[in-house]
Amino acid sequence: MTFFSIVVRGLTRRPVRTGLTLVGISIGIAAVVALVGISRGFEKSWETGLKARGTDIVVSKMGSSLAPKPFSDAVAELIVKLPHVAAISSQFVELLSIESSQMMMLSGRQWDGYAWKNLKLISGRMPLDDKEQAVVLGQTAAEVLKKKIGDPLQIEAAELTVVGIVDGGAVVENGSAILALPLLQEIMSEQGRINVIDVRVTPGTSEDELKQLCVEIVRAAPDVTAMAAGEHLSNSQSFRMVKAMSWGTSLLAVLVGVLGVMNTMLMTVFERKQEISVLLALGWKPSRIVRMVLWESALLGFLGGIAGVLIGVAGIKLLQNTEAIRGLLEPDLGIGLLLTSIVIAVVVGVMSGLYPAWRSSRITPALALQG
Amino acid sequence: MKNSNTCVYEAVALKKDYDDGQVQALRGVDFRIEQGEFVAIIGSSGCGKTTLLQMLGALDKPSTGSLHYRGSSLPDLADPSVYRAREIGFIFQSFHLLPTFTALENIQIPMLESDLPASERRGRALTLLKSVGLEHRARHFPSKLSGGERQRVAIARSLANGPSVLLADEPTGNLDSENARIILDLLVQLHEEQKMTLVLVTHDMIIARKAARNLQMLDGRIVFDGIPGTAAPSP
Numbered sequence: 098m099t100f101f102s103i104v105v106r107g108l109t110r111r112p113v114r115t116g117l118t119l120v121g122i123s124i125g126i127a128a129v130v131a132l133v134g135i136s137r138g139f140e141k142s143w144e145t146g147l148k149a150r151g152t153d154i155v156v157s158k159m160g161s162s163l164a165p166k167p168f169s170d171a172v173a174e175l176i177v178k179l180p181h182v183a184a185i186s187s188q189f190v191e192l193l194s195i196e197s198s199q200m201m202m203l204s205g206r207q208w209d210g211y212a213w214k215n216l217k218l219i220s221g222r223m224p225l226d227d228k229e230q231a232v233v234l235g236q237t238a239a240e241v242l243k244k245k246i247g248d249p250l251q252i253e254a255a256e257l258t259v260v261g262i263v264d265g266g267a268v269v270e271n272g273s274a275i276l277a278l279p280l281l282q283e284i285m286s287e288q289g290r291i292n293v294i295d296v297r298v299t300p301g302t303s304e305d306e307l308k309q310l311c312v313e314i315v316r317a318a319p320d321v322t323a324m325a326a327g328e329h330l331s332n333s334q335s336f337r338m339v340k341a342m343s344w345g346t347s348l349l350a351v352l353v354g355v356l357g358v359m360n361t362m363l364m365t366v367f368e369r370k371q372e373i374s375v376l377l378a379l380g381w382k383p384s385r386i387v388r389m390v391l392w393e394s395a396l397l398g399f400l401g402g403i404a405g406v407l408i409g410v411a412g413i414k415l416l417q418n419t420e421a422i423r424g425l426l427e428p429d430l431g432i433g434l435l436l437t438s439i440v441i442a443v444v445v446g447v448m449s450g451l452y453p454a455w456r457s458s459r460i461t462p463a464l465a466l467q468g
Numbered sequence: 469m470k471n472s473n474t475c476v477y478e479a480v481a482l483k484k485d486y487d488d489g490q491v492q493a494l495r496g497v498d499f500r501i502e503q504g505e506f507v508a509i510i511g512s513s514g515c516g517k518t519t520l521l522q523m524l525g526a527l528d529k530p531s532t533g534s535l536h537y538r539g540s541s542l543p544d545l546a547d548p549s550v551y552r553a554r555e556i557g558f559i560f561q562s563f564h565l566l567p568t569f570t571a572l573e574n575i576q577i578p579m580l581e582s583d584l585p586a587s588e589r590r591g592r593a594l595t596l597l598k599s600v601g602l603e604h605r606a607r608h609f610p611s612k613l614s615g616g617e618r619q620r621v622a623i624a625r626s627l628a629n630g631p632s633v634l635l636a637d638e639p640t641g642n643l644d645s646e647n648a649r650i651i652l653d654l655l656v657q658l659h660e661e662q663k664m665t666l667v668l669v670t671h672d673m674i675i676a677r678k679a680a681r682n683l684q685m686l687d688g689r690i691v692f693d694g695i696p697g698t699a700a701p702s703p
Contacts, residue, residue, distance in 0.1 A: 098573045098590070100580055106568040375564040378527055379578040380553025380629065462552070463527040465560060466518050466637050 100385075104392040107365065114361055119401045121357030126405020126442045128350035130434065131413050132343035138428035140336070142268040147295070147326040149215045149266035150186070153307060154296035156314055156323045164191050167290035172318040173207075176294060179317065181302045181310050186210030188293040189281050195274060196251055198241050202273040203252065205281025212295055216275065221246040221261035227277035233261035235271035242274075250274070255284045268427035296323075351445055354401065358449035362394045366453045370460055377462035390454040391447055398446020402439035409438070475538070476633060476665050477501040477524060482533035484519050484688075489531075493519040495688035496533065503632075506659050506666045508679035508696070516688040517669045518637060524667060525558060525635050526551050553581040557626030559655075561638035563618040565610040571621045572597060572606040578628040596624040600654060616647030623654060634658065636668040640675060652678060 108115045147155065156176065157165040173187045189205040206212045208227035216223075216233065224231035232250055234242065239262045244250060248259045257276065265271050282288050296314075298307060307325055314323035366373070373386055413428045477500065484494040493516045501507055509517045522528040523535055526548035535542045537551065545551055552558075565574045575593035584592070597603050600620040610618055619639060626634055636655065640648035652675055659666040668679065676682050677696045684692035 098569070098576050099586055102573075103569075103577070103580075106566075110568050371564070372566060375560070375566075376577070377549065378525060378552060378558050379625070380549055380581050381578075382547070382549040382581065385581070461528070462525075463522045465527065465558070465564065466522055466525075 100389070101392070104389060104396060107369075107389065107393045108396060111365075114364070115397070118357045118361040118397055119404055122351075122354035122398060122401030122442060122445065123404035123408055125347070125350035125352070125354035125445075126402050126438050127409035127412060129347040129438050129441060130406055130409025130430070131416075131428075132347050134409070134413055134428040134430045134434055135426060136336075136340045136343045137434065138426065138430075139339075141429045142427040144327060146265070146267035146269035149270060150212045150295055151215065151297055152186075152212075152295040152326050153298045153302075154311060154314070154323055155326055156294035156296060156318075156321050157292060158321050165292040167287050167292045168318075168320050170289055170291045172321060173291065173294055175317040176296060176314055179310060179313050181298045181306055182296055183299040184211045184297045186212035186295040186297075187278060187291040188212060188295065189278055189285065189287060189291050190293055191281070191285060193252070196242055198238075201238060201241070202269060203281060204273045204275045205278040205285075206275060207278045207291075210278075210295070211297060213275075216263040216265055216270070219262045219264055221259070223261055224277055227279050229260075229277075230255070230257050230280070231260040232257040232274050232276040233263050234259055235265050235273045235275070236262055237268070237271040238274055241272070253284050255280075294321075351441065354442075355445050355449045358394055358397050358401075358446055359452060361397065362390060362450050362453035363456065365393065366390060366457045366460075371464055371467075373457055373460045374462050374464035377460070378465035383458050386457050386460070387454045390457045391450045394450025394453070395443055395446045398442040398444070398449070399439065401446070402442025405442060406435050406438050410435075474503040475500055475536075476503050476505070477667075478534075478536045479523075480534045482520075482523065482535055483531050484516075484523065484528070485531045492688050494523070494530070497685075497688075497690055499683060499690060499693060501665060501667065504659075504663045504665055505681060506656070506679045507668070507681045507683060508676040509667065509669045509683045509685060510671060510673070510676045511685035512671065515685040517685050519688075520685070521635055521637055521667070521669050525556060549581070553578060553629055555631055556633045556635055557628070557631040559619070559622055559626050559634065559636040559639045561641040563610070563615075563622045563642070565618055565621055565625070567610050570607050570609055571602060571613065571617075574610070574621055575625045575628055578625060582629055593624070593628070596627055597621070599627075600624045614647070615643050616650055619643060619647070619651050620654065623651070623658070627658070631664070633665040633667065636666070638670055639668065640670070640672065648672075648675075 158168050159165050170187055173185055176182060177185050187207040187210060191203045192200055193203050195201045219236055223233060234244060244259045246259060246262065250257050250259050282290060298310065311323040311325065315321065376386060377383065410430055413430065417426050479497050479499050482494055482497040485492050497520065509520060511517045523530055526542050526545060529543040537555065566577065572593050575596055576589045579589045594603065594606065597606055600623055602617060602620055605613060605617060613621065639655065640651050643651060655666060656678060658664055670676055679696060682692065682694065682696045683690050
């Protein structure tokens, strides 16, 4: 028997209470894993999408909604003349409910823009020109919409034909319906308007030159923002809000877990007052009692963390396969996030045990002889 | 601990007050307990005998007066837990075994404060369990043991760190007469074989007569200090 077995037995004494506390803390940690994993995954898949298209700078007008605000397509003509700009690709992107999918990314792309080039045909063909009433679907989007080549696809009031299924090399691309820019502008009644310009710079452009180009783009078109592809999403106001909300919600859930652990440990200390006094009478140092309580709460946190990570990962996998959002989520469940979640759980455990541990240190050994 | 010949405990004008002096549990107690003595502290409920045992076990500090253990002032010990772990063994009326630990494990609990490796702790606990005749109950939890068996495990636990003094608080108080006799015989045997100092609190005169010396208390004072039967204590 070791000191650690005393710690473990302390928790197994009241299995139901320990179990309920574990559920409490694991839900908090599951929320951290799921929400932070989703927001980080969204950021990562967005970046992967930009990388797949070979975009170096993103020009947009980010507002408070997830999709950027439209602006005049004349901005594109200003940008293309600037130094170091190799190519541009204007787009109109929108999140829309399309047939059976409650939310799908719709991407209208400049017909001669480079953003078409990264799409690899899996089946069918690309649209013949920007007049054809045709759409290509990313492979996930095709699965979600249950469409094959030749099927009609209703987007708002327009009926298009699915002419191709493509692999876009990123979750965002594969979950999208892609069509010619003029077609989408017409569907959305936004003729002459775009909301994203992907900019590719000439090879050999340095980081400083890239930053300078961003400044020049904004100078040329003060209405828009221009950011290096990697910084675009993290600087988006709406994305930052989503990120803050996911952390906020997670921390709130963790706080509930903290209170649960603290309550359990306080109950444990109160219930075991006499037992603790007996241990002191038998020669245990008060510091060992404090360590025992802290180890118990840390162990609660650790086990809650493990359970929370498992619940969070399982929950996310379940969510990913839900029809409503299938193809839109690519959670980033890296080992870093999972380990951080467990560390948070252990820290939460220890923090929650501080007050009960302090209370345990106040117990007098004289109590051992009472009753 | 400083050595002071054969004197184990020496109390001079020992007082203990509670509630800002409203309750006087000990009102000036003087005594000496020598090495290897078997002393029974007797008296009715509330006379201060448990308070005195708390002082001897360094579980509480006196309000005034002095109390020395082998020449060292008990209230002034820098770390009383070292004294409790190494010098004394406690036996409680309600046994106070930890319910989620087996008999063998309960005996090892005080040893966690020693430097003994786990295997040695286990071996020593098994030897102690044998010495109280309960080796066949090693893996049993307290709930599966009879009252007498629990107290025998508690006695084995009190010997875990090889103390020279045993402090027992009504050790047979919760037992039937047969088990009480077994426990008392065991304590007397330990006292005689291991030359241990045994200080036992009781209000049972049969037990008190087994001791070599009785300290009879009344209202926080010692009213009789001598060989049992030389006076007629009526606790």
